[in-house]
Amino acid sequence: MLITRRVEFSSSHICRNPLLSEAENVRLYGPAANVNGHGHNYVLEVTLAGDVDPVTGMIYDLKDLKDVMMEEVVEPMDHRHLNYEVPPFDKVIPTTENLAVEIWGRLDRRFQGGPARLHTVRLFETEDTCVEYQGS
Amino acid sequence: MTVSLTRNYRFVASHRLHLEQLSAEENQRLFGKCNNPYGHGHNYLLSITVKGAVDDQTGLVVSLTGLDTLVQREVLDRYDHRYLNFDVPEFATTPSTTENMAFAIRDHLLREWCSSLGNSAPQLTNVRVQETKRNSVELTLID
Numbered sequence: 001m002l003i004t005r006r007v008e009f010s011s012s013h014i015c016r017n018p019l020l021s022e023a024e025n026v027r028l029y030g031p032a033a034n035v036n037g038h039g040h041n042y043v044l045e046v047t048l049a050g051d052v053d054p055v056t057g058m059i060y061d062l063k064d065l066k067d068v069m070m071e072e073v074v075e076p077m078d079h080r081h082l083n084y085e086v087p088p089f090d091k092v093i094p095t096t097e098n099l100a101v102e103i104w105g106r107l108d109r110r111f112q113g114g115p116a117r118l119h120t121v122r123l124f125e126t127e128d129t130c131v132e133y134q135g136s
Numbered sequence: 137m138t139v140s141l142t143r144n145y146r147f148v149a150s151h152r153l154h155l156e157q158l159s160a161e162e163n164q165r166l167f168g169k170c171n172n173p174y175g176h177g178h179n180y181l182l183s184i185t186v187k188g189a190v191d192d193q194t195g196l197v198v199s200l201t202g203l204d205t206l207v208q209r210e211v212l213d214r215y216d217h218r219y220l221n222f223d224v225p226e227f228a229t230t231p232s233t234t235e236n237m238a239f240a241i242r243d244h245l246l247r248e249w250c251s252s253l254g255n256s257a258p259q260l261t262n263v264r265v266q267e268t269k270r271n272s273v274e275l276t277l278i279d
Contacts, residue, residue, distance in 0.1 A: 010268065012150030012177035012219070031217030038217040039150030039177005041268050081150070081174030126148065126179050 002119055003059045004047040007069050009078035011086075012039035013094040037081065042099075043124040044073060046107060050116030060116040072106040096125045100133040108135065140261065141197045142185040145207050147216035150177035151232040154221075167231075175219060181266040182211065182241065187278075188258025198258050206252040210244040234267045238275040241265065 015032040016025045025033040032038065046069055050059040077086055082094040092098050100123045108118045124130040152175035153167035163171045170176070184207060188197050218224055220232040226240045242263050250257055259278060266272035 008269070010176050010178050012175050034217050034219070034223070036219035036222040037150050037175070037177070038148050038219065039175070040148055041177075041179045079169035079172050079176040081172075081176065084174040085172075126146070 001052055001059055002047050002049050003062070003065070003116070004045050004120075005062055005065045005069060006043060006045045007066065007074055008041055008043050009074045010039065010041050011077050011080050011082050012037045013082040013089070014038075015093055015095055017093060037083070040125050042077075043130075044069065044103065045120075045122040045124075046118070047120040047122070048111065048116040049119035053115065060114075068107065068110045072110065073103055096123055096129065096131040097133075099123055100131045104133050104135055137190050138187060139190055139197050140185055140187045141258075142183050142262070143200065143203055143207075145182045145184070145212060147180050147182065147212050148177065149180060149215050149218050149220050150175045151220040151227065152176070153231045153233060155231060156229070175221065178267050180215075180237075181272075182207070183262070183264040183266070184245070184260070185262035185264070186258040187261045188256075191256070198253065202253050206245065206248060210248055211241050214244070234265050234271060234273040238263045238265045238273050242275055242277065 014035065014037040015029040016035070017028070020028070046065065048060050048065065052059055080086055082089040082099070084090070088102065089098075092102070100121050103123065104118065104121045107121065111118050118135065120132060120134050122130055122132045152172065153170040154163050155166070158166065184203065186198050186203070190197050214224055220227040222228075224232070227236070230236055242260070245260055245263075249260060261278050262274060262276055264272060264274040
């Protein structure tokens with residue numbers, strides 16, 4: 001069975017590849033290449049997979065899941081500029097794809113050996129755009 | 137027959153709330169995490185409400201194409217995918233609180249209102265700016 005929790009965080013970022021020309025950056029990233037950056041209200045949905053514990057009736061304590069999401073994602077990223085304040089995005093371009101992979105890495109290690117495993121990270125950059133990552 | 141019509145627009149932007157005349161501690165106390173030095177960002181939702189008579193012939197209170205063109209040029213082209221503090225002159229020294237954004241958007245729209253929408257243009261009655269799911273500001277222009 002799957003269980004999903006949602007959190008939000010507000011961050012700014014710049015999508016530019018320093019190895020490419022200005023024209024190539026604009027062609028690739030459009031207005032997101034603006035050198036001063038811009039921002040989003042990101043919505044993160046994290047899905048765990050596991051069996052329902054017959055005693056508690058739960059797959060995983062939702063409060064504990066929220067605490068992990070807060071510690072690993074919201075606290076370090078909320079109201080921050082991803083490129084300047086949240087490694088590895090000083091070196092990795094903080095596209096939604098790369099952000100989802102980074103969030104997967106941060107969360108996956110927290111569920112190793114536990115009763116449920118990380119199943120899906122779904123990250124919405126806007127209400128029309130989201131990236132889903134399942135670890136491979 | 138008078139009706140109100142609301143049209144929604146979206147833009148994404150980053151900003152930092154900071155007043156040069158205040159100390160670091162005062163800025164932090166006043167603006168909290170919105171004062172973080174490198175800024176942060178939001179997906180903004182802008183709702184524009186107009187009120188006026190429905191044109192007998194067209195059945196419209198306002199030309200949506202005309203309103204879209206005006207909002208695109210006066211608001212979205214200025215704010216979308218921008219760092220408000222550096223890229224938008226009105227927020228270079230004035231903090232880009234949601235309140236101040238509503239005032240600035242009103243001013244941009246009213247300056248070009250009649251030249252864009254014509255003399256029979258409806259009244260601009262409300263400018264609503266939603267910063268997050270929990271925060272929004274609504275500026276009412278007529279009683």
